[in-house]
Amino acid sequence: MDDKHHTSKTVAVVGGGLCGALCACFFGKHGIKVHLFELRSDIRQQEVVVGRSINMALSKRGRDALNYVDCEDLIVKNGIPMYARMIHDLDTRTHPIPYGTSKDQHILSIDRRILNELLLTEADKYPNITIHFEHKFFSWDPDQKKAVFYDGNGERREFSNLDAIIGCDGSYSAVRNALMKFEKINFSQDYVPSHYMEFRIAPMNGEFAMETNHLHIWPRREFMLIALPNLDKSFTTTLFLPINIFNAIQTEDQLIDFFQTYFPDAIYFIGKKNIITNYFSSKPLPLISIKCAPHHSSSASMVILGDAAHAMQPFYAQGMNSSFEDCLILFEQLNAYNFDFKQAFLGYSEQRVANSHAIVDLSYYNYLEMRDHVSQTSYLVRKKVDNLFYRLFSSYWIPLYSMIAFTRIPYLKCLQLKQRQDKILKTFRVISYTIFGLYLFKEFAIRVIKPLAIKFIVRKILPNFVAEKVV
Amino acid sequence: MDDKHHTSKTVAVVGGGLCGALCACFFGKHGIKVHLFELRSDIRQQEVVVGRSINMALSKRGRDALNYVDCEDLIVKNGIPMYARMIHDLDTRTHPIPYGTSKDQHILSIDRRILNELLLTEADKYPNITIHFEHKFFSWDPDQKKAVFYDGNGERREFSNLDAIIGCDGSYSAVRNALMKFEKINFSQDYVPSHYMEFRIAPMNGEFAMETNHLHIWPRREFMLIALPNLDKSFTTTLFLPINIFNAIQTEDQLIDFFQTYFPDAIYFIGKKNIITNYFSSKPLPLISIKCAPHHSSSASMVILGDAAHAMQPFYAQGMNSSFEDCLILFEQLNAYNFDFKQAFLGYSEQRVANSHAIVDLSYYNYLEMRDHVSQTSYLVRKKVDNLFYRLFSSYWIPLYSMIAFTRIPYLKCLQLKQRQDKILKTFRVISYTIFGLYLFKEFAIRVIKPLAIKFIVRKILPNFVAEKVV
Numbered sequence: 001m002d003d004k005h006h007t008s009k010t011v012a013v014v015g016g017g018l019c020g021a022l023c024a025c026f027f028g029k030h031g032i033k034v035h036l037f038e039l040r041s042d043i044r045q046q047e048v049v050v051g052r053s054i055n056m057a058l059s060k061r062g063r064d065a066l067n068y069v070d071c072e073d074l075i076v077k078n079g080i081p082m083y084a085r086m087i088h089d090l091d092t093r094t095h096p097i098p099y100g101t102s103k104d105q106h107i108l109s110i111d112r113r114i115l116n117e118l119l120l121t122e123a124d125k126y127p128n129i130t131i132h133f134e135h136k137f138f139s140w141d142p143d144q145k146k147a148v149f150y151d152g153n154g155e156r157r158e159f160s161n162l163d164a165i166i167g168c169d170g171s172y173s174a175v176r177n178a179l180m181k182f183e184k185i186n187f188s189q190d191y192v193p194s195h196y197m198e199f200r201i202a203p204m205n206g207e208f209a210m211e212t213n214h215l216h217i218w219p220r221r222e223f224m225l226i227a228l229p230n231l232d233k234s235f236t237t238t239l240f241l242p243i244n245i246f247n248a249i250q251t252e253d254q255l256i257d258f259f260q261t262y263f264p265d266a267i268y269f270i271g272k273k274n275i276i277t278n279y280f281s282s283k284p285l286p287l288i289s290i291k292c293a294p295h296h297s298s299s300a301s302m303v304i305l306g307d308a309a310h311a312m313q314p315f316y317a318q319g320m321n322s323s324f325e326d327c328l329i330l331f332e333q334l335n336a337y338n339f340d341f342k343q344a345f346l347g348y349s350e351q352r353v354a355n356s357h358a359i360v361d362l363s364y365y366n367y368l369e370m371r372d373h374v375s376q377t378s379y380l381v382r383k384k385v386d387n388l389f390y391r392l393f394s395s396y397w398i399p400l401y402s403m404i405a406f407t408r409i410p411y412l413k414c415l416q417l418k419q420r421q422d423k424i425l426k427t428f429r430v431i432s433y434t435i436f437g438l439y440l441f442k443e444f445a446i447r448v449i450k451p452l453a454i455k456f457i458v459r460k461i462l463p464n465f466v467a468e469k470v471v
Numbered sequence: 472m473d474d475k476h477h478t479s480k481t482v483a484v485v486g487g488g489l490c491g492a493l494c495a496c497f498f499g500k501h502g503i504k505v506h507l508f509e510l511r512s513d514i515r516q517q518e519v520v521v522g523r524s525i526n527m528a529l530s531k532r533g534r535d536a537l538n539y540v541d542c543e544d545l546i547v548k549n550g551i552p553m554y555a556r557m558i559h560d561l562d563t564r565t566h567p568i569p570y571g572t573s574k575d576q577h578i579l580s581i582d583r584r585i586l587n588e589l590l591l592t593e594a595d596k597y598p599n600i601t602i603h604f605e606h607k608f609f610s611w612d613p614d615q616k617k618a619v620f621y622d623g624n625g626e627r628r629e630f631s632n633l634d635a636i637i638g639c640d641g642s643y644s645a646v647r648n649a650l651m652k653f654e655k656i657n658f659s660q661d662y663v664p665s666h667y668m669e670f671r672i673a674p675m676n677g678e679f680a681m682e683t684n685h686l687h688i689w690p691r692r693e694f695m696l697i698a699l700p701n702l703d704k705s706f707t708t709t710l711f712l713p714i715n716i717f718n719a720i721q722t723e724d725q726l727i728d729f730f731q732t733y734f735p736d737a738i739y740f741i742g743k744k745n746i747i748t749n750y751f752s753s754k755p756l757p758l759i760s761i762k763c764a765p766h767h768s769s770s771a772s773m774v775i776l777g778d779a780a781h782a783m784q785p786f787y788a789q790g791m792n793s794s795f796e797d798c799l800i801l802f803e804q805l806n807a808y809n810f811d812f813k814q815a816f817l818g819y820s821e822q823r824v825a826n827s828h829a830i831v832d833l834s835y836y837n838y839l840e841m842r843d844h845v846s847q848t849s850y851l852v853r854k855k856v857d858n859l860f861y862r863l864f865s866s867y868w869i870p871l872y873s874m875i876a877f878t879r880i881p882y883l884k885c886l887q888l889k890q891r892q893d894k895i896l897k898t899f900r901v902i903s904y905t906i907f908g909l910y911l912f913k914e915f916a917i918r919v920i921k922p923l924a925i926k927f928i929v930r931k932i933l934p935n936f937v938a939e940k941v942v
Contacts, residue, residue: 184757188659286655 006339007031009163012147014137014175015039018056018112019306019323020168021119025069026327027166028126030339035159036123037135037149039169044117055228055236056115057082057215057317058108059405065324068331071122075115079108080229086214088225092265096214097380101387105406107317109215109228111236132157137174140165142182142300164301164341168323171288173308182300187292192313192367193242194223195284201269203233209269210235220262227269237270246284252276287313289360293353296345303345305330310356312363316404318411322359325408326352358411362404385425397421477810478502480634483618485608485646486510489527489583490777490794491639492590496540497798498637499597501810506630507594508606508620510640515588526699526707527586528553528686528788529579530876536795539802542593546586550579551700557685559696563736567685568851572858576877578788580686580699582707603628608645611636613653613771635772635812639794642759644779653771658763663784663838664713665694666755672740674704680740681706691733698740708741717755723747758784760831764824767816774816776801781827783834787875789882793830796879797823829882833875856896868892 009032013024016038024036058066058079066072083106084096099105123129134152141147147165149157167175171189179185201209208229210216216227216235222242227235249255259267259275267275290311296303306323326348333347369379386399398407400421403414480503484495487509495507529537529550537543554577555567570576594600605623612618618636620628638646642660650656672680679700681687687698687706693713698706720726730738730746738746761782767774777794797819804818840850857870869878871892874885 184662184759186659186661190657191655288655 009033009339009341010035010161011164011166012037012159012162013166013168015167015169015173015306015308016116016120016131016133017168017170017306018116018119018320019326020166021116021123022065022069022324023166023168023305023327023330024123024129024131025071025119025126026331028123028129029069030331030334031128032339034123034126034129035162036129036131037137038131038133039136040134041152042120042131042133043113044120055230056110056112056320057228058110058115059317059321061318061325061328061408062321063108064408065328068328069122071118074122075110075118076108078114078118078231079110080231081106081213082109082215082229083213084215086211086216088216088218088263088265090220090262090264094211096211097383100402100406101390105402106213107215107405109230111230114231137169137178140175140178140300140302142297142302145301164303164345167302167304167308168306170307171290171311173304175302176292176304176308179297179300179302179304182302183294183297185292185294188290189311190289192287192289192364193244194240194367195243195246195286197239197241197246197279197282197284199237199239199270199275199278201227201235201237202271202274206233208233208235218263218266223262225263225266235269237266240287241284243284243286249279252280255279289313289364291357291360293357294349295352295356296349298342298346301341301345303330303348309352310360312360313367314363315367315369316359316363318359318363318404321405322356322411355411358415359404362400362411362415382425386421480504480810480812481506481632482635482637483508483630483633484637484639486638486640486644486777486779487591487602487604488639488641488777489587489590489791490797491637492587492594493536493540493795494637494639494776494798494801495594495600495602496542496590496597497802499594499600500540501802501805502599503810505594505597505600506633507600507602508608509602509604510607511604512623513591513602513604514584515591526701527581527583527791528699529581529586530788530792532789532796532799532879533792534579535879536799539799540593542589545593546581546589547579549585549589549702550581551702552577552684553580553686553700554684555686557682557687559687559689559734559736561691561733561735565682567682568854569858571873571877572861576873577684578686578876580701582701585702608640608649611646611649611771611773613768613773616772635774635816638773638775638779639777641778642761642782644775646773647763647775647779650768650771650773650775653773654765654768656763656765659761660782661760663758663760663835664715665711665838666714666717666757668710668712668717668750668753668755670708670710670741670746670749672698672706672708673742673745677704679704679706689734689737694733696734696737706740708737711758712755714755714757720750723751726750760784760835762828762831764828765820766823766827767820769813769817772812772816774801774819780823781831783831784838785834786838786840787830787834789830789834789875792876793827793882826882829886830875833871833882833886853896857892 007030011027011032011034013020013027013034013036016036020036020038024034027034058075063072063076066075082099083103084098086094086096088094099107120131123131132149135149135157138148138150138156144160145162146158146160147162149159151157165175167173167179169175180187203209210227212229214229218225223240223245225237225239227237229235249258255276256267256272288311290307290309292304292309295305295309305326307319309326310322312319312322329351330344330348333344333351334341337343337347383399386397389397390399390402398417400414400418403409403417404411409417478501482498482503482505484491484498484505484507487507491507491509495505498505529546534543534547537546553570554574555569557565557567559565570578591602594602603620606620606628609619609621609627615631616633617629617631618633620630622628636646638644638650640646651658674680681698683700685700689696694711694716696708696710698708700706720729726747727738727743759782761778761780763775763780766776766780776797778790780797781793783790783793800822801815801819804815804822805812808814808818854870857868860868861870861873869888871885871889874880874888875882880888
């Protein structure tokens, strides 16, 4: 146990994005002194933030974490509930597939920038949190308890008396790179062929151009388009496409042909001119998955959260939610070990690594599902079976999506429960097929074999006997 | 095509270890100007090099590469041929398992330091190669064709007019880290639980303490000990052990007990005192596997070779051999494209990545085989079958180890051929078992069923007829 009382401790949180800002609030709430470092300047002072988008879809895990620092309601007010996916077919017909079984089970569309600004403002309210913008992490010396940063003017800035360094600095985490020098980290990063590009569906006549409370999906097997509603009645629209198709579309005609073939209604919503301008002025962005184990070094007093520890495909909308849940898990451990960092960091890592890996894998599978399966009948049947079973045995049978989005069941457990459900359904299917097969055979026997047999007996067998008798 | 003739080009080779020194010679031989950078000071000036050992086992791929720069003979003179594994059983009995089918098929034990010194001296002979020791790679700017290094005094040193940068800087490659900023690289690094520690078997009465021309192995399932002969008649001996067992051995008694139980004859060869002194003065070292794709950036004129591109478990002795073969593949491409770096680097990457992945995987499997299977009868039977087939159909059936060590068949192809062999043997086994089963059944029918049937007929059936007749 640490002999120093925890409120006299100081931590450096690296990264002032969603995860870092929230994590700072967690430490702030417990009276720990926090230096929060962000590479870029304060987004609250900027006109436009380029890049970083894909609207966020906030669900249970993220909300519980926000609730821990008393800002769930504030955030929810700034979001738009989405109760269902809205599937756009090739022939422009649409049909919804609900996320849950009640209105209560929804996910919340929220603008990344607004969320980040709100969280930074929350962090600013704590007297024990100091935010340093334009600070680039350079090095960490756990023996001297000293971290070095470079500020916006390229000046070296040293921060001393730090009891721990918390890396919330995203997929290309500099803190993780430093951690890898202290610990033997198993690490992998994988790019998928799909890249993404954003478009905007502006309001029409001052109203949302499409059904508001939905996450719109145009699933087209190898690729897809999605759209999430914003408070200003626009939709943030994202095209996911293999890079070789992006590269093949070189002219305006090719681009419009492509949209005409695969997303005809989206041309109407986005506007031909906007599609062209946007496409030829932006660059497709890559998607990366990251796995890493462990998530900490006890001896070097380091821990990583969020994308730094587990970047994932955005298709389960769990990137942010899992990052926020990291804060909850870390603080469960900090509370359990009375803020002994070494023990809590180890505990967090032991709790979290397998679940991080599971959600990274699940996010990849959901990518396949969203772009492909959602348009298949088998998928719809499974959804209906899932929901039926959920209604009948709600404590025993929760659909995978609901477990991920509407509960805090650990991700690995969700994956395992889903695999068990698959097994049960498979057995069920085999039994049904067998019974149906037997029934069919019985019907076949009665309707086909029986008359044939009778006919055979009457025509071929009986005459022999009759003939004999006659003779 | 480059318009500049290739002898007017300049490259930076980063890393003056085995791979970097050889790679510099390849460029040197083609008249290209080379700056060769090594982080450490010149090992030729040092008394003892700490760390970095596991004697090298040079085989075909490595020798062909050395031959390309005319120093195969020089190196071979400094090595000791090993014709067979020498297996040490728990009861101290030993038995050899040959590597090939003739004396010609051997691997060469060679001291890493001697090899490195010889290659640096070779590089020094080229007037167009300049070696810079104590130079740490810092950054590469492909547009300015400029690389920045920091020298031993911490001074920044810039090198300009570089047409390409070649990363031969090992598992923790700084060049690879730079490459990952220019290209989307799929990357993984994995540590296995096993760590290693070195011991030395000194000469006894001026002679080798064990059979000379062998790679000695003490396979013990979860762990193993190996020993390779040196020119000074000692053996470099390496213990591979899961880290938790290393950590559990805390006292001299525990250590000697451990050796007494698992490597009783090794105590005699190494010496009890040496084991104790060595064990408690050194630290177990980790083993890392690295995969990375692609191995290059054409736009940034970068390419990586050796451990930087594919670190592997040392158990196939292909770390160095595959690194040397990288040079051959790279120069096949450079020659084919008349030293157009962009095309050649792409060609090298396309040729090499799948093979790199294959040898990393194979090295891991051979780790399982060496520590475990070599002591099993099934393994010995397979070796005998392999060698028999090899003698019978030498162009169609080459044992996996021979393909890897004694040919230049691409690694992936070796792996695929091995899988085909496994399938053929499995079919063969199933057919044999079936025939044997039928034979057994025939024998059973003749020897057991036939007499029983006769007995049954004679005793139970015939009497009925006889009785009837009597009646």
